[in-house]
Amino acid sequence: MYGSLSIVEYDNHGKKYHEEDPKKLAEFEARIERGEKIEPKDWMPYEYRRQLIRMIEQHAHSEIIGALPEGTWITRAPGFKRKLALLAKVQDEVGHAQLLYSAAETLGKSREEMINDLISGKSKYSNVFNYPAVTWADSAIIAWLIDAGAIINQVTNAKGSYGPYCRALERICYEESFHLKYGYDSVVHLATGTPTQRKMVQDALNRWWTPIMHFFGPPDKVSVHTEILMKWQIKMASNDAMRQEFLNMYVPKIWELGLAIPDPNLKKNANGVWEYTEPDWNEFMRVINGDGPCNKERLAVRRVAEEKGRWVRKALLSPNEKYVTPLA
Amino acid sequence: MKFLDPRVNRLNLPKEYNEGFQQAEELDQWQTYEVFHQRSRGEQHVHVGCVHAPSAELALLFAKEQYARRSKCVNLWVVKTADITPSNYEDDDIFVPAVDKTYREAYGYKVRPLINTFNQSSSSNISSKVDIQEIIGSNGKKSYIIQKII
Numbered sequence: 001m002y003g004s005l006s007i008v009e010y011d012n013h014g015k016k017y018h019e020e021d022p023k024k025l026a027e028f029e030a031r032i033e034r035g036e037k038i039e040p041k042d043w044m045p046y047e048y049r050r051q052l053i054r055m056i057e058q059h060a061h062s063e064i065i066g067a068l069p070e071g072t073w074i075t076r077a078p079g080f081k082r083k084l085a086l087l088a089k090v091q092d093e094v095g096h097a098q099l100l101y102s103a104a105e106t107l108g109k110s111r112e113e114m115i116n117d118l119i120s121g122k123s124k125y126s127n128v129f130n131y132p133a134v135t136w137a138d139s140a141i142i143a144w145l146i147d148a149g150a151i152i153n154q155v156t157n158a159k160g161s162y163g164p165y166c167r168a169l170e171r172i173c174y175e176e177s178f179h180l181k182y183g184y185d186s187v188v189h190l191a192t193g194t195p196t197q198r199k200m201v202q203d204a205l206n207r208w209w210t211p212i213m214h215f216f217g218p219p220d221k222v223s224v225h226t227e228i229l230m231k232w233q234i235k236m237a238s239n240d241a242m243r244q245e246f247l248n249m250y251v252p253k254i255w256e257l258g259l260a261i262p263d264p265n266l267k268k269n270a271n272g273v274w275e276y277t278e279p280d281w282n283e284f285m286r287v288i289n290g291d292g293p294c295n296k297e298r299l300a301v302r303r304v305a306e307e308k309g310r311w312v313r314k315a316l317l318s319p320n321e322k323y324v325t326p327l328a
Numbered sequence: 329m330k331f332l333d334p335r336v337n338r339l340n341l342p343k344e345y346n347e348g349f350q351q352a353e354e355l356d357q358w359q360t361y362e363v364f365h366q367r368s369r370g371e372q373h374v375h376v377g378c379v380h381a382p383s384a385e386l387a388l389l390f391a392k393e394q395y396a397r398r399s400k401c402v403n404l405w406v407v408k409t410a411d412i413t414p415s416n417y418e419d420d421d422i423f424v425p426a427v428d429k430t431y432r433e434a435y436g437y438k439v440r441p442l443i444n445t446f447n448q449s450s451s452s453n454i455s456s457k458v459d460i461q462e463i464i465g466s467n468g469k470k471s472y473i474i475q476k477i478i
Binding site: 039041042043068069072075091092098099110111112115120132134167168171174175293294296297300303306310314316317 | 331332333335336339341349350351352353354355356357358360376377378379380382383386393394397398399414416417418
């Protein structure tokens, strides 16, 4: 559902850019310049590998954790058709995590290590999933607008330089198109419904607007410089560029439904650029570092799943073992 | 601990889930199988990705869930990743013929320049005489024998 390097962290321990073999680095950069994909066994700079692992891993975790706020509504989905659709959507998201974990594994981090890092809280995932889906309308807003943001993100990233990630994203984007239509359909249904339904979807939009604005990451003027990541085609568009694209595509659609966006300063200026109130970035940093409404329960649920599934995975690990009747 | 999601509360999670947890050991997620997908009969099987599975049988099941969810599929193959030996991209010069092997290509044969050169040189250097004999057959029809004399 989500993946980008919206926050860049640098590593002071690994090999620095200027410490790389200059000849290999030049060949590598020329290959990216020509639009060729980098494959797992190719030579790559330390920082390229590290940033990609971090990004793809976070993306995979986001798919897994992102299934939780929506998954909780499967049993309470209004109507059989929506129940089936939501079930399929959530299964898609978990499937996306499988694809993404595999892509990250090609860079040398095992799936077990990634799972451990998620559960211990070392790895991050998309901040939006630390907020609760309080009502059915929240799950509809997630399916429409969070998936819309994710699609913008993923379509952009699918043009990146790392072959396995691009191939996974192409497959993911294909499935996401259904999520978007399903989410839109659910929101339209509420927005064109009874006053109670309209209020329900408006309340959900009010709750989710800040997380949606947070979704693409801090504004370019405060985020760490990302030139090298853009040059290596790991990060394909700036946070602000993607946020603008989102606003441009979806604000008119939201307004068309007669819904109000909780930002009095939101408007498109004469240059075609969207102006808006910056969301609270301190809240963003606080939540991403563990102090959000749902951080603890998301990880607790993951831990339960890991713990409860362990014996099944272990049992399957040695399928050739035979049961022997105890002797005494 | 009280959670926001009522369904999570109903799980009655024991406290220790919020503290330490058992680390996933090696092979906790099993090994990987590479998946090949055939869109329709008669087409090639195409590599589409991999799955983690404890056996080939389950790898097929997971591959069906993962890779045959939307697009058309008539057949799947799974192969243990460990059983695949890839060539190395850094050795891509192995695909460049070491010597000139145009002799095994149709375009490696060009006769026209030779013929042209030959014809030009024959007309200028070699003077040839032609002897023509006229023969009248028994039916009265004329025919000719043309002979080139060098």
